[in-house]
Amino acid sequence: MAGKANAHSGAAGRAAAADHPSALRNVVLVGHSSAGKTTLVESLALASGAITRPGRVEDCTTLSDHDEIEHRQQRSVQLSWVPLTWNGIRINLLDTPGYADFVGELRAGLRAADAALFVVSAADGVDGATRLLWRECAAVGMPRAIVVTHLDAAGADFDETTRACRRELGGDDPDAVVPLYLPAHGERRADGSAPVTGLIGLLTRRLFDHTDGTRTERDPDEAQLPLLAQARNRLIESIIAQSEDEGLMDRYLGGEDCDVKTLVEDLEKAVARGVFHPVLAAAPAPEGASQGLGTVELLELITGGFPTPEEHGIPPVTSPEGAPRPALACDAAGPLAAEVVKTSSDPYVGRISLVRVFSGTLRPDETVHVSGHGLADRGHEDHDVEERVGALSAPLGTQQRVVESAVAGDLVCVAKLGHAETGDTLSARDTPLLMAPWEMPEPLLPVAIEAHSKADEDKLSQGLARLVAEDPTMRLEQNPDTHQLVLWCMGEAHRDVALERLRSRFGVQVDTVEHKVALRETFASAAAGRGRHVKQSGGHGQYAICEITVEPLPGGSGIEFVDKVVGGAVPRQFIPSVEKGVRAQAARGLASGYPLVDVRVTLVDGKAHSVDSSDAAFQTAGALALRECAAQATLHLLEPVAEVEVTVPDDYVGAVMSDLSSRRGRVLGTEQAAEGSTAVRACVPEIEISRYAVDLRSMSHGTGRFRRSYARHEPMPRQQAARVREAAGSPESTR
Incomplete structure (x- = not known):
């Protein structure tokens, strides 16, 4: 962070696992697709020595068995874990997909992390989905910082992006969203743009220059000083406003010069409490360089300003039967309480579980209690079983390295947990526990499937069971009325990935057919x-x-x-x-x-x-x-009618209500939801909203969400019924 020593941990610390929660930082990267999250992770891994050259971030990730799918779709579709070390601190970076279909992976990353880095592209600005996620993190008090990327893109403007972040994310306190550094620009190009060649630390008043591909420190140019002074004063005032030292503001207003060390300490405390959100800039390392622009500064913020697992707290726990249990602390010597945040399959190793240890210490070859409840409607049956923990590992370098144990606050991969599924709790045999589940969105896009051949039919049941066990945002339904096998997904991209996983990983080829509603x-x-x-x-x-x-x-x-x-x-x-x-x-x-x-x-x-x-x-x-x-x-054809609640920003309420009316919906009313959002309640025939999850996302630019529940069956309009009967080969009516 600004004002700190610029120590480089290098590769030497990569193989050492953290032995105490205070030496851990768990950080999730959040942002829309193409904002540059994965590129930023690679830059941080390169700067820390976790990888030795760009383009090898997969060498230090785990659960990456879907690389082929990601390359084909040109987007991340899963949660990836990259551990690295900086200044003796183990940093677990959790790279999440930015596409809305994979929000389950994002929520798993939020569950496993103690702080969030919001990645915002200077070319695209702040989108509606990022605003919603920011508010979710604010609601639970998660510390947040902002990283601005794509500084060299056409039309990119760091200052304008920072103002947008203050306006869109600052809420009631926009002064809490303030940059720590200002970009330094090189000579202007022919098109009028100027490349970003360094960063000016506002507190230290030092320029970290990357002009020649290496990070060097010097004084800023004379022409940069007036702009630096103005931004520095704003930053100092924002830090003091969030300081726990009530006398600091009086001393500052009295003309006393606050020393940098005091300001940095107050800044770090405010960031850890989640009341101050610094803005930084980052760019990938050029060819042959070992450090990208802003990576050292970002690593220093993470290690110095983001909270340790001890500071962030632990979700409440009960017994598997629901009886209350005392609140846990992040203590390596405490009772074991860990959670499976991600499940995947490896063709050679089998099932791999990414586990966040919240309390106690997880060791290989010990028997643990596995508790899972609350998602039986999605194919995740309730269970209380005991399983033996297999080998523990972490991705270090180009291979999975075996680790001896995982202390409270750390992440670890556990092999061959046969019954544990995403969201399940691992605890001690003699004191079984169940952690409160995190909110998981309801899948709302139905996909009716059939086995492609008799050979596929024999493997379909097992393949679907394994698929659903890995992804709690997916629901499998054998509809008793239509007799269709329906896979409920988050969207079309989620559907495509699920079907591809069935084919490539489980060897099951399926065909999609028209989804039927229960008339x-x-x-x-x-x-x-x-x-x-x-x-x-x-x-x-x-x-x-x-x-x-x-x-x-x-x-x-x-x-x-x-x-x-x-x-x-x-x-x-x-x-x-x-x-x-x-x-x-x-x-x-x-x-x-x-x-x-x-x-x-x-x-x-x-x-x-x-x-x-x-x-x-x-x-x-x-x-x-x-x-x-x-x-x-005369017979009436009855169709199922769903009661839906659509929540969108106020700007889209008119479009949503008009669209619901065009779907033969009856609007029941509206009410104020969160700040700037409105909930629209309506009754809509289910046949009209089979693709509503996709259509609403397009209509609201990714900011809308909805819930649905069966209300009743109602007579279908005569013309619509005639078309249905004609398709079924029946007369329009019988007398």
Whole structure:
């Protein structure tokens, strides 16, 4: 950080694991796609000596079994872990995908980290998704800093980007978002732009020059001093405003010159408390250089200003049964409490779990208790089992290095935990614990799939189980109404990655088919019908006649069967047979092949034969009677209606309400959500919102989110119903 010694740890410290939480920093990188997060991680790894040349960041990452997918899609699709060491401090960098479909990976990174680096491109500025994530981090008090990248891009402006960050991210206290350094520019090019050649430390008033590819320190040029003085005064005032030393402001206003050491200490404390958010600049190292612009300064901020795991706190814990347990501390000697934040598979090693140790010390070959609850609806069944921990490892250099233990606050890879899934808690056998889960978004894009061949069908179940076990943002559903196998995803990119993982990792090829919604039928008016099943062809015959009436019932009533036969016209033993036949026909459907619901069927009369009547005959007669009723009446096609709540920034409320209306939705109301956001509640037919997760993201530029829940079935409009019946090969109506 500004004013600190510029020690370079080099590669010597890479192999040593942290032995105390105070020697750890866990940092997650957050930002939209193409902001430069992965490039920044590579620059930091190069500056620290974790890698020896650019382009080899994969040498110090783990869980990178999807590199082929990432190269093909030209985007990160998974959480990556890069450990490095600086000034004797172990830094665990967590690089997260910037695309909204992979928000589950982002939330896993937020769970495992104690501070966040928001990466903002000087060419693109602050997008809406970054604003939302900033507010989420603010809500839980996570310390944050901002790194501005792409300084040499066309139209890039560090000062304007900093002002945008103050405006968009500063909230009620924009003065807490202040740069620590100013870019120094070289000679102007022909197009009028000037390359960034160094950084000027505002507190030290020193220039860190990278003109010749190496970092050298000197005094700034005379022409830079006026701008430096103005920015320095603003920074000092912001630091003092957040200082815990109440007398510092009085001394400053009284004309006393605050020494740099005091300012740096107060700055670091304010950053660690999450009330001050410094802005830095960074650029990759040029060819042949070992340090990129701003990497040393950023590493010093991380080691000096970001909190240790001891300072950040631990999520609350209970027993697996839900009984409260005392709050834990980040103590290597405390009870074991660790969490699986990411699960992946290696074709040679098998399942690999990335684990954050919150309390205690995790050691190889010990037996731990694995608790997992809360996501059974997504294919993650509740379980309380004991498993033996396999080898512990961390990516160091070009290979996975075995580590002897992982202390509280550290990250580690654990091999071959057969039952542990993402979000599960690892604890001691004698004191099993369950950590409060982190918020996981609901997958809202349905993808109906079928096995491509018989060979794929044999492997499909196991492949899907492993896929869902690794990704809690995915939900697998065997729809009982449509009989489709549905994979619920976050978006189209998430879908593509899931299907590619099935193919490349689990050897299962699937085909996507049109997703169906659970339509139903009901009677629009009362009707009567007669079912006659009489056959005589020698030997034992079949004889059953029954007369029924059908009348519609309110939604949600199901099928109600009433017996009003008098005089024994239908013998008592055959009345259940009529009901069974009616219900079987109702399940098969009438006009369009969709289940019949919400009617009362009344058996009023019939005839039987002393010899030829049977259970099967009366079942058939009951079904025929119901079909005759349908032939004489108008049937309504019922469609499922969902109640949705769409939360968007105020600027998009009008567009969202108009779009919902175009989807045959009925807006129920609006209410203020978070600052600058509005929640719109509406009822919308489910057939109209199959792709709403994708459409809303496009409409709101990635800032909108929504929830849905089944409300009821309602009659489908006549024209829409006619199209559905035509597609099913049925007449528009039956009378």
